[in-house]
Amino acid sequence: MKKMVIMALGLTFAGYAQQQPSMERDTLGLEEVVITANRIEEKKTDAVANVTVIDQKKLQQFIKIAPDMSHLIGMIEPAMALSTNTTNNRYQSLRGRALLVLIDGIPQSTPLRSTDRDIRSIDPAAVERIEIVKGSTSIYGNGAIGGIMNIVTKKAPKGVAFSGHTSIGASGRDSFKENRGFGYRFNQQFSGHYKGFSYLLDGALTQTGSAIDGAGEYISPRYGLGDVRTYNGLIKLGYQFDDDNKVEAMYNYYQSLQHTPLVASGGKYLQRPRIGIYGNKPAVAKDEGMPYNHNAYVKFNSNNIFKNTDLELSAFTQHQYAVFDYRKHNASNPRWESTSGQATVRAEKYGIRTQLTSKILFSEDIFTQVLYGLDALIDKTSQPLVDGRYWMPELTAYNSAPFLQTKTTFYRHYVLKAGLRYDKIDVSVPSFEVLRLRNTDRRIYVTGGELKYSNLAPNVGLAYNEFKYFQPFVSYSQGFSIYDLGRTLRAAKDGVQIGQDILSRINTEPVTTDNYEVGAYSQLTKYVHLSGSYFYTYAKLGSDLKGVHGFWVVDRSPQKVYGFEVNADIYPTDWLTLGGSFISFEGKKKSTEGGPWDEYMSGTSIPAAKATAYVRVTPTAKSYLQVNYLHTGSRDRFSPDPVTGIYEEGQGVVSPIDLFSLSAGYTFNKNLSLGLGVENLADKVYYTPASMLVARDAEYAHGNGRYFNLNLTYRY
Numbered sequence: 001m002k003k004m005v006i007m008a009l010g011l012t013f014a015g016y017a018q019q020q021p022s023m024e025r026d027t028l029g030l031e032e033v034v035i036t037a038n039r040i041e042e043k044k045t046d047a048v049a050n051v052t053v054i055d056q057k058k059l060q061q062f063i064k065i066a067p068d069m070s071h072l073i074g075m076i077e078p079a080m081a082l083s084t085n086t087t088n089n090r091y092q093s094l095r096g097r098a099l100l101v102l103i104d105g106i107p108q109s110t111p112l113r114s115t116d117r118d119i120r121s122i123d124p125a126a127v128e129r130i131e132i133v134k135g136s137t138s139i140y141g142n143g144a145i146g147g148i149m150n151i152v153t154k155k156a157p158k159g160v161a162f163s164g165h166t167s168i169g170a171s172g173r174d175s176f177k178e179n180r181g182f183g184y185r186f187n188q189q190f191s192g193h194y195k196g197f198s199y200l201l202d203g204a205l206t207q208t209g210s211a212i213d214g215a216g217e218y219i220s221p222r223y224g225l226g227d228v229r230t231y232n233g234l235i236k237l238g239y240q241f242d243d244d245n246k247v248e249a250m251y252n253y254y255q256s257l258q259h260t261p262l263v264a265s266g267g268k269y270l271q272r273p274r275i276g277i278y279g280n281k282p283a284v285a286k287d288e289g290m291p292y293n294h295n296a297y298v299k300f301n302s303n304n305i306f307k308n309t310d311l312e313l314s315a316f317t318q319h320q321y322a323v324f325d326y327r328k329h330n331a332s333n334p335r336w337e338s339t340s341g342q343a344t345v346r347a348e349k350y351g352i353r354t355q356l357t358s359k360i361l362f363s364e365d366i367f368t369q370v371l372y373g374l375d376a377l378i379d380k381t382s383q384p385l386v387d388g389r390y391w392m393p394e395l396t397a398y399n400s401a402p403f404l405q406t407k408t409t410f411y412r413h414y415v416l417k418a419g420l421r422y423d424k425i426d427v428s429v430p431s432f433e434v435l436r437l438r439n440t441d442r443r444i445y446v447t448g449g450e451l452k453y454s455n456l457a458p459n460v461g462l463a464y465n466e467f468k469y470f471q472p473f474v475s476y477s478q479g480f481s482i483y484d485l486g487r488t489l490r491a492a493k494d495g496v497q498i499g500q501d502i503l504s505r506i507n508t509e510p511v512t513t514d515n516y517e518v519g520a521y522s523q524l525t526k527y528v529h530l531s532g533s534y535f536y537t538y539a540k541l542g543s544d545l546k547g548v549h550g551f552w553v554v555d556r557s558p559q560k561v562y563g564f565e566v567n568a569d570i571y572p573t574d575w576l577t578l579g580g581s582f583i584s585f586e587g588k589k590k591s592t593e594g595g596p597w598d599e600y601m602s603g604t605s606i607p608a609a610k611a612t613a614y615v616r617v618t619p620t621a622k623s624y625l626q627v628n629y630l631h632t633g634s635r636d637r638f639s640p641d642p643v644t645g646i647y648e649e650g651q652g653v654v655s656p657i658d659l660f661s662l663s664a665g666y667t668f669n670k671n672l673s674l675g676l677g678v679e680n681l682a683d684k685v686y687y688t689p690a691s692m693l694v695a696r697d698a699e700y701a702h703g704n705g706r707y708f709n710l711n712l713t714y715r716y
Contacts, residue, residue, distance in 0.1 A: 033045075033053050035047060035051055035053060035131045035133070036131065036150070036152070037051075037102075037131040037132075037133045037148050037150040038133065038139055038405075039105075039139055039140075039355065039371060039405070040357060040369065040371050040405070040407070042407070043465075044521070045463060045465050045471050045473075045521050046407070046415045046417075046463055046465070047133065047463075047473075048415070048417050048461025048462065048463045048473040048474070048475040049133050049134060049135050049137075049461070049473070049475055049477075049517065050079075050134045050135070050517065050519055050531065050532075050533040050535075050565060051131065051132065051133050051134070052076075052077050052078075052079075052130075052131075052132040052134075053129060053130070053131055053132075054073075054076055054077070054129060054130040054131075054132070055129045056128055056129060058076065059072070059124055059127060059129070059130070060675075061626060061663045061665075062075060062076060062663065062677075063124050063125070063677075064663045064664075064665075064675045064676065064677030064709055064711065065628075065661045065662070065663055065677035065678065065679050065709065066677070066679055066707075066709075067123075067124060067125075067169075067185060067206060067709070068083070068120070068124075068225060069119055069120050069121075069122065069123070069124055070083045070084075070089045070092060070119040070120050071083040071085070071225075072124065073092075073119060073130070073149075074092060075612075075628070075630060075661070077094075077132055078565055078567065078581040078582070078583045078610060078612065079094055079095045079132075079134050079147075079565055079583055080092060080093075080094055080132075081093050081094075081607040081689070081690075082607070082610075082630075082632060082688070082689050082690075083688075084223075084688060084690035084691075085211075085219075085224075085225060085688045085690070085701070085703050085704065086222070086223035086224055086225060086690075087117060087120055087223045087224070087225065087228075087256070087258070087288070087289060087290075088116045088117070088223045089116050089117065089118065089119045089120060090114075090116040090604070090690075091603070091604055091607075091689075091690045091693065091694070092119060093146060093604075093605050093606075093607070094132070094134060094146035094147045094149070095134055095135070095146055095147065095535060095537070095561060095563070095585060096146065096537075096561040096585060096587050096601065096605045096606045096607075097136070097145045097146025097147070097513065097537065097561065097605070098143065098145055098146050098481065098483070099132075099143075099144060099146040099147045099148065099149055100140055100142075100143035100144035100147075100148050100149070101118040101119055101121065101149045101151070102140065102148065102149065102150045102151065103121065103122055103151045103153065103252065103295050104150075104151070104152060104153055104250060104295070104297060105140070105150065105297075105314070105316070105353070106295050106297060106316045106317075106318050106349075106351075107140065107143065107318070107349065107351075107377075108121045108293075108295075108318065108320070109143045110320065110345065110347040110379075110381050111142055111143050111379075111481055111482050111483065111484065111485070112347070112379060112381035112395045112397060112427070112482070112484075112485050112486050113345055113347075113381050113382075113383050113392055113395070113484060113485070113486030113487065114484045114487070115320065115322040115345045115347070117290055117320075117322050119149070120256065120290070121254055121290070121293050121295075121320070122151060122153075122232060122252060122254050122293070122295075123204045123206070123230060123232030123254060125167075125187045125189075125202060125204035125232060126153050126154060126202050126204065126232055126234040126252060127151055127152065127153060127154065128152045128153060128154045128155060129152050130149060130150070130151050130152070131148075131149070131150045131152065132147065132148070132149050132150075133147050133148045133150075134146075134147040134535070134565075135147055135475070135477055135515040135517050135535060135537070136477050136478060136479030136513040136514070136515035136537060137459065137477050137479050137515075138421045138423070138455075138457035138459070138477070138478060138479050138480060139403075139405070139419075139421065139459075140375075141375060141377070141399060141401050141421065141423050142399065142423065142425065142480065142481055142482055142510075143479075143481045144479045144481075145479040145480065145481045145483075145511055145513040145537075145539070146479075153234055153236065153250060153252060154189075154191075154200055154202055154234065154236070155198075155200060155236060156191035156192055156193055156198045156199060156200045156236070156238075157191060157192075157193075158193055159193065160191075160192055160193060161192045161193065161194045162190070162191075162192040163190075163191055163192055163715070163716065164188070164189050164190040164191060164715070164716055165187075165188075165189050165713055165714060165715040165716070166187075166188055166713070166714050167185075167186070167187040167188075167711055167712070167713040167714075168184075168185070168186055168711065168712055169184065169185035169186070169675075169709060169710060169711030169712070170182070170183070170184050170185070170709075170710050170711075171183040171184070171185070171208070171209065171707055171708065171709045171710075172209065172707065172708055173209065173212045173216075173705060173706070173707055173708075174212075174216075174683065174705065174706050174707075174708075180209055180210040180212075180218075181209040181210060181212050181707070182209045183206070183207050183208040183209040184206075184207050185204070185205070185206045185207075185709075185711065186204065186205045186206075187202070187203070187204045187205075188202070188203050188204075189201065189202040189203075196239055196240040196241070197237075197238070197239050197240075198236075198237070198238040198239070198240070199236070199237050199238075200234065200235070200236040200237075201234070201235055202232075202233070202234040203231075203232065203233045203234075204230070204231070204232045204233075205229075205230070205231055206228075206229070206230040207228075207229045207230075208225060208226055208227060208228045208229075209226065209227070210226040210227050210260065210262060210276065211224055211225060211226030211227075211276070211704060212226075212704070212705050213273070213685055213702035213703065213704065213705045214680065214683045214684050214685035214686070214702070214705035214706065215685050215702075215705070216705070217273070217275050217702070218262055218275055218276035218277065219273075219275065219276055219701055219702055219703075219704070220264040220265075220267065220273070220274035220275055220276055220698075220699075220701045221258065221260045221262045221263065221264060221276045222264045222274070222325055222698065222699070222701075223288065223324075223325060224258060224260070224276075226258075226260060226262070226276070227258055227259060227260035227261075227262070228256055228257065228258045228289065229256070229257060229259065230254075230255065230256040231253070231254070231255045231256075232252070232253065232254050232255075233252070233253045234250070234251070234252045235250070235251045235252075236248070236249070236250045236251075237249050237250075243303075244302060244303040244304055245300075245301070245302045245303070246300075246301050247298070247299070247300050247301075248298075248299045248301075249296075249297070249298045249299075250295070250296060250297050250299075251294070251295070251296040252294075252295045252296070253292065253293070253294055254290065254292070254293040254295075255289075255290060255291060255292055255293070256289045256290045257287045257288070257289035257290070257291065257323075258287055258288055258289050259287050260276075261278055261279075262276035262277060262278060262279065263276065263277060263278075263279035263280070263281060264276060264698070265277045265279075267697045267698060267699075267700050267701070268697055268700070269646075269647070269652070269695055269696065269697050269700045270653075270700075273687065273691075273700055273701050273702045274697065274698060274699065274700050274701045275701075281326060282326060282328070282340070284326075284340075284342075284386070284387075285326035285342060286323050286326070286342060286386055287323070288323050288324060288325050288326075288342075289322075289323060290320070290321065290322050290323075291321045291322075291323060292319065292320070292321050293318070293319070293320045293321075294317070294318065294319040294320075295316070295317075295318050296316065296317050296318075297314055297315065297316035297317075298314065298315050298316075299312065299313070299314040300312070300313045300314070305356075306356075306358075308358055308359045308360070309356055309357065309358045309359075310356065310357045311354075311355075311356055312353070312354075312355050312356075312357075313352075313353070313354050314352070314353045315351070315352050315353075316349075316350075316351050316352075316353075317348070317349060317350050317351070318347075318348065318349045319347070319348045319349075320345075320346070320347045320348070321344065321345070321346050321347075322344060322345045323342065323344050323386070324342065324343045324344065324345075325342070326340070326341075326342045327340060327341060327342065327343075328340045334437045334438050335437065336385065336389065336391070336435055336437075337389075337435065337436050337437070337438065337439045338437075338438045338439045338440075339439075341385045341386070341387060341389070342385060342386040342387075343383060343384075343385055343386075343391055344383065344384055344385070344386060345381065345382070345383050346381070346382050346383075346384065346394075347379070347380065347381040347382075348379075348380050348381075349377060349378065349379050349380075350377070350378045351375065351376060351377040351378070352375070352376045352377075353373065353374075353375050353376075354373045354374050354375075355371060355372070355373030356371070356372055356373055357369060357370070357371050358370045358372075365410065365411045365412070366408065366409070366410055366411075367408070367409045368406060368407065368408040368409075369406070369407045369408075370404070370405075370406050371403075371404070371405040371406070371407075371419075372402075372403065372404045372405070373402070373403060374400065374401065374402050374403075375399070375400070375401045375403070376399070376400050376401075377397075377398075377399040377400075378396065378397070378398055378399075379396070379397040379399065380394055380395070380396045380397075381394070381395055381397075381486065382394035382395070383486055383490070389435060390432065390435070391435050391490055392486040392487075392489060392490045393429070393430050393432040394430065395427055395428065395429055395485065395486060395489075396427070396428045397425055397426070397427045397428075397482070398425070398426045398427075398428075399423060399424070399425045400423075400424050401421055401422060401423040401424070402421075402422055403419065403420065403421040403422070404419055404420050404421075405417070405418075405419035405459075406418050406419060412466075413464060413465055413466035414462070414463075414464055415462070415463040415464075415465065416460075416461075416462050417459070417460065417461045417462075417463075417475075418458075418459065418460045418461075419458070419459050419460075420456060420457070420458050420459075421456070421457050422454070422455070422456045422457075423453070423454065423455045423457070423480070424452075424453070424454045425452070425453040425454070425482065426450055426451070426452050426453075427450065427451040427452075427453070427482070427485065428448075428450060429446075429448050429449055429450070429451060429489065430448045431445070431446060431447050431448035432445075432446050432448070433445050433446070434446060434490065435490065446489070451485075453482060453510055455480045455510065455512065457477075457478040457479065457480060457512075458476075458477075458478055459475070459476065459477035459478065460475070460476055460477075461473060461474065461475030461476070461477070462474055462475070465521075468522075468523040469522055469523060469524050470520060470522055471520055471521040471522065472518070472519070472520040473517075473518070473519055473520065473521075474517070474518045475515075475516070475517050475518075476514070476515065476516050476517075477515050478512065478513065478514055478515070479512070479513045479515065480510050480511060480512045480513070481510060481511045482510045483510065483511045509541055509556075510541075511539055511541055511542070512539065512540065512541070513537050513538065513539045514537065514538045514539075515535065515536070515537045516535065516536045516537070517533050517534070517535040517536075518533060518534055519531065519532055519533025519534065519535075520532065520533075526571075527570060527571040527572060528568070528569075528570050528571075529568065529569040529570075530566070530567065530568050530569075531566070531567045531568075532564065532565060532566035532567065533564065533565055534562075534563070534564045535561075535562065535563060535564070535565075535585070536560065536561070536562045537560065537561045537562070538558075538559075538560045539558065539559045539560070540558055541556045541558070542555050542556055542557045542558060542559035542589055542601075555589070555602075557589040557590055557591065557599075558589060558590045558593065559587060559588070559589045559601055560587070560588055560589075560597065561585060561586070561587045561601070561605075561606070562585060562586060563583065563584050563585020563586060564583070564584065564585070565581070565582070565583040566581065566582050566583075567579070567580075567581045568580055568581070574618075575617060575618045575619060576615075576616070576617055576618075577614075577615075577616040577618075578613070578614065578615045578616065579613070579614060580611065580612060580613040580614070581610075581611065581612050582609070582610070582611045583609065583610050583611075584609035584610075584633075585606070586600070586606065587600065587601030587605055587606040588600060588601065589601055600637040600638070602638075602648075602650035602651055602693075603635060603637075603650050603651065603652065603654060603689075603692075603693030603694075604650040604693065604694070606635070607632070607635070607654070607689060607693075608632050608633040608634055608635040608654045608656075608689065609632070609633035610630075610631070610632050610633070611630075611631045611632075611633075612628065612629065612630050612631070613628070613629040614626055614627065614628045614629065615627050622666060622667040622668075623664075623665065623666045623667070624664065624665055625662070625663075625664045626662070626663045626664070627660060627661075627662050627681075628660065628661045628662070628663070629658070629659070629660055630657070630658070630659045630660075630661070631656065631657065631658050631659075632654075632656060632657045632689055633656055634653070634654055634655055634656050635653075635654040635693070636653045636654070637651070638651035638652075638653075646695075647695035648695070649694055649695055649696060650693060650694060650695070651693070651695060652692050652693045652694060652695030653692065654689050654692045654693050655687070655692060657686050657689065658684070659680055659681075659682075659684060659686070660680070660681040660682055661677070661678060661679050661680065661681055662676070662677065662678040662681050663675075663676070663677050663678075664676045664677075670715070671714055671715050671716060672712070672713070672714050672715075673712075673713050673715075674710075674711070674712055674713075675709075675710070675711045675712075675713070676708070676709070676710055677708075677709040677710075678706065678707070678708055678709070679704055679706065679707040679709070680703070680704055680705055680706045680707065681706065682706070683705050683706035684705075685702060685705070686702065686703050687700065687701070687702055687703070688701065688702070688703045
């Protein structure tokens with residue numbers, strides 16, 4: 001273990017980490033990176049947490065390689081598990097825990113019944129930057145037991161009455177040799193400022209070709225990213241009344257659906273992959289994906305509404321509809337009353353946030369910002385089948401939460417943050433009949449009622465930033481989540497009598513996580529930037545998923561996750577940049593309450609160790625070339641059944657992966673630029689980590705082979 005840690009530390013000095021918002025020398029300082037994910041603008045080094053900021057420049061580099069949100073996040077963020085190469089991000093955890101995904105502060109996660117589509121809920125073309133705050137937190141309430149990903153949409157540039165760009169792109173498998181591997185992309189944007197009024201319109205269309213692996217074989221289309229058409233439209237309008245008051249409105253529409261001539265075939269775990277072959281789906285099957293995801297807000301900001309106090313008042317809504325794959329009836333493993341079917345999830349949210357920020361100057365050496373307010377949210381979620389039957393009825397959660405967060409700076413260099421948030425959640429459950437597995441099973445009726453939750457979550461942290469070469473922080477924070485409540489309710493079958501009070505007998509207690517972290521940012525010189533942290537998270541009730549008779553259920557065993565992360569950026573010359581990252585962590589649980597930590601958490605939460613590296617060359621002011629390297633290690637913590645030789649779901653052996661990708665660009669003049677991205681540069685044949693760990697024949701699939709992406713952009 002010691003040798004592994006030493007090797008990892010050495011690797012990071014030649015590997016890859018998050019880049020700064022600009023490659024210009026005068027903006028390389030860590031103090032220039034400002035985040036808003038903690039609901040207040042602050043320097044990254046004041047966040048008392050390990051933070052990644054994916055700025056517009058980095059987004060554009062990786063969009064060239066893979067214009068899919070979950071795919072590029074998995075490549076860029078060290079603490080995020082790799083993409084599953086599907087529309088499903090179930091196994092894409094953040095430090096082994098679920099994260100809360102936000103778009104401009106609007107929650108995309110659906111905790112009443114998870115869609116596992118929250119990362120793939122917006123097109124990267126509409127995004128200005130992505131802020132990822134790692135570690136449990138309750139600053140936004142329910143769901144952030146692993147951290148927060150705040151996706152910030154684009155805004156109009158200041159001082160320009162009219163501007164825009166037109167971008168067209170094409171993609172293909174191995175130099176377009178495969179006709180069905182061909183895809184295309186179009187992005188159009190208009191924006192500007194005029195007499196206090198600002199506007200931005202952005203639209204994107206992406207059509208992918210069939211997904212093909214390194215051997216030239218079609219990849220299984222189940223939840224696949226091949227033959228998917230995606231639309232995204234962003235509208236953002238604002239008006240500045242005066243220097244202190246402004247109003248802003250945003251609406252974003254996202255749709256992503258798969259329409260493919262392929263069907264899944266074959267597949268045997270540890271022997272051969274599930275592939276795609278030409279065939280016809282049942283006529284009643286709907287195209288799977290996300291027919292719509294609507295996000296909108298209206299926000300009013302007033303500086304100095306009271307003496308030294310700023311106000312932000314916002315109202316938002318989100319409507320989401322996800323369609324899952326069609327399942328044919330399997331007599332040996334029935335699902336819905338011995339019939340075929342196709343599940344969906346419908347979710348809608350309505351929220352209001354009121355927050356005030358007061359600035360208090362105690363003395364020349366002590367300055368405090370106090371953030372306080374009230375959040376209110378109504379969340380409705382149901383899981384109907386396409387044919388109208390309800391697998392889970394509509395649950396409605398009413399959430400109100402007052403909060404208080406303080407940030408005090410002592411003697412310019414000590415930052416103390418502390419806060420409390422009290423969440424009160426009432427979930428209304430209607431009376432319903434449990435959808436049986438077989439039509440011969442006895443009927444189970446659940447009498448409706450109220451599930452009431454409350455949680456007081458504290459956080460405290462200290463940072464010291466006098467010396468750029470060593471800026472340490474230490475923190476404790478708590479997060480909580482009503483984890484996938486609908487999955488628990490819909491499985492209320494065993495040992496229940498007709499008319500019996502089921503709600504009081506089901507363990508629906510929320511997951512509460514305590515997160516401890518110590519780390520540091522370091523700018524050793526103008527040319528060497530480092531960061532790293534050690535983290536430990538404990539949960540009395542777990543949130544790991546485990547497979548039982550072909551269904552995922554929640555494992556409530558006590559859990560702990562612990563590990564470390566290190567990152568580096570090095571700028572040896574004006575034309576060369578290189579860097580790297582390494583992260584390794586483990587998850588353990590108790591088989592009996594009060595017993596020892598005697599079991600490992602499954603691969604659904606805990607991925608293998610991950611290392612990344614990049615080398616970026618800018619030979620001229622108009623061009624750049626960047627090669628990225630990604631390595632994931634092995635994880636072999638479980639044994640197969642001694643009789644059948646079959647692994648439990650989520651406990652499969654994960655083997656190492658080594659992948660290279662390339663991104664390049666050339667600017668002809670101030671208006672016209674050309675970009676090239678190549679995924680899987682060596683055309684390697686490999687199984688995705690998700691398909692290895694889940695250990696199911698139907699999900700044992702290869703990753704993408706070599707794909708070329710070419711785009712041309714004209715700005716005006």
